[in-house]
Amino acid sequence: MAKTASEETSRTKLFELLIENPGEVVSSSRVTERLSASRQAVFKAACALRDEGLPVESLPQKGYRLGNMEAVQALAPTAIEYFLRGNPLFNKFLYFQDVDSTQSVIKSLARQDAPAGIVACAEAQNAGRGRRGRSWVGASGKNIVFSVLLRPMLKPGEVQLLNLAAGLAVKETMRAMYGIPAELKWPNDILCRGRKMCGILSEAAGEPDRIYYAVTGIGVNVNMEPDDVPQELREIATSALVESGRILPRWRVLVTLLDNFARYAKMLDTKSGGAELLAVYRRECDTLGKDVKVIQDDEIFTGRATSVTREGALVVKINSEEKIFAAADVQHLRAV
Ligand code: BTN
Numbered sequence: 001m002a003k004t005a006s007e008e009t010s011r012t013k014l015f016e017l018l019i020e021n022p023g024e025v026v027s028s029s030r031v032t033e034r035l036s037a038s039r040q041a042v043f044k045a046a047c048a049l050r051d052e053g054l055p056v057e058s059l060p061q062k063g064y065r066l067g068n069m070e071a072v073q074a075l076a077p078t079a080i081e082y083f084l085r086g087n088p089l090f091n092k093f094l095y096f097q098d099v100d101s102t103q104s105v106i107k108s109l110a111r112q113d114a115p116a117g118i119v120a121c122a123e124a125q126n127a128g129r130g131r132r133g134r135s136w137v138g139a140s141g142k143n144i145v146f147s148v149l150l151r152p153m154l155k156p157g158e159v160q161l162l163n164l165a166a167g168l169a170v171k172e173t174m175r176a177m178y179g180i181p182a183e184l185k186w187p188n189d190i191l192c193r194g195r196k197m198c199g200i201l202s203e204a205a206g207e208p209d210r211i212y213y214a215v216t217g218i219g220v221n222v223n224m225e226p227d228d229v230p231q232e233l234r235e236i237a238t239s240a241l242v243e244s245g246r247i248l249p250r251w252r253v254l255v256t257l258l259d260n261f262a263r264y265a266k267m268l269d270t271k272s273g274g275a276e277l278l279a280v281y282r283r284e285c286d287t288l289g290k291d292v293k294v295i296q297d298d299e300i301f302t303g304r305a306t307s308v309t310r311e312g313a314l315v316v317k318i319n320s321e322e323k324i325f326a327a328a329d330v331q332h333l334r335a336v
Helices: 005-019 028-035 039-051 077-084 102-111 158-178 240-244 250-267 271-282
Strands: 056-059 065-067 092-099 118-125 144-151 182-184 189-192 194-205 210-220 292-295 299-308 314-318 319-325 331-335
Touching: 005 028, 005 039, 005 077, 028 039, 028 065, 039 056, 077 092, 102 118, 102 144, 102 158, 102 194, 102 210, 144 250, 158 182, 158 189, 158 194, 158 210, 158 240, 158 250, 158 271, 182 319, 210 250, 250 271, 250 331, 271 299, 292 314, 299 319
Parallel strands: 092 118
Antiparallel strands: 056 065, 118 144, 144 210, 182 189, 189 194, 194 210, 292 299, 292 331, 299 314, 314 319
16 A cells, blocks of 8 residues: 555654664654654554564564664665765665666656656566666565666766766775675676676767766675576676675665765766766776777677776777777786
C-alpha cells in the first residue's frame, strides 16, 4: 500500500531522532513529542523503518533504539535520503525493487524536464545495459545499481568526462572506506586483481554544441558471493565482498560514492574544473604507463598508454606513433 505524506514524515522524523542519538533508548514520550504523532503512529513508523531493513528496536515501556547501522546491508531509502541531505548535487532518491534499467527510468524523467540530481536505484534490473550494447547482469539485492540525472555544462564530445568523474569516485570510495585495492582502467572500469568490480555507462542527449541531459549509470558488485557470479563471468568479475572478505553496508557505499561523485561532477561546472578533474584522473588512472591491448571495432592495437586528452580520450604510443582512442575496450598487459 502506498504511504501517505504524514506516514513518510513520521518515518523520516523517527529515523532522524534515532540516528542523532546513536545506541540510546529514546523514550516513547520524547518520540511522540518530536513527531507530533500518536503512539500508534510512532509504532507504525518504526515498523515501516524495519520493513526498509533498518534495525529499529521497540522496547516496551521504554522507547525506541537504533541498532548498528554498519551491519545494515539494505538500501534503506529513509536512511539514504537522510545522508544525502548534505550532498550538493544528488539529493533526490528513488528506490525500486525491480526495473528494466535504471538508465531508462532516469531518461524518461529527463525527458519530462526533471531537475538534475535525481538518483534511481534498483535491487534488480531485468534489462540492465552495459557499454557498447552489452548487457549488465548482477545478483539481485546484493549489489548496487543506480543511475543519476545530470545537466552538465558540457559539449556532447565531452561526455566521457562524466565517466572519468564517476570512475574516480568509485575507486576513491572502495580504497578510502574499505581498503580495497581498486584500480581504475580507462575509461571507467574498476578492477581488483584484474577482475571487474564496477562498470559505468554515461549517455547523453543534446544538440551538436550542447547537452540537454546526461545519465550516468553505475553498477558496483558489492556483496555478491563467488557462487552468485554467472559461470561465464567467473574469471573476469569480482565483488567488494570477495576482495575484502567483508559484507559491506550497501547504503553507506552508495551515499559515500554519491558524495565523491558529486564533488568530481561539480568540478565540471567551473571554468578550470575540467582541467583539475583530468589532473586527478591522470594521477589515478592505472592504465597510464602500462602496456595495453586496445580493441576498437574489429581492430586490435598494442602499445603503451601514455596520457588522457582534454576530452578524456586515451593516448597510446604504438611503435613510435601516438594514436588517440575516444572509445574502445582496453586490456592491461603488464605493469612497467
Ligand atoms: C559497462 O561496464 O559495460 C557499463 C555497465 C553499466 C551498468 C549500470 S548498472 C546501473 C545502470 N543501469 C543500466 O542498465 N546500466 C547501468
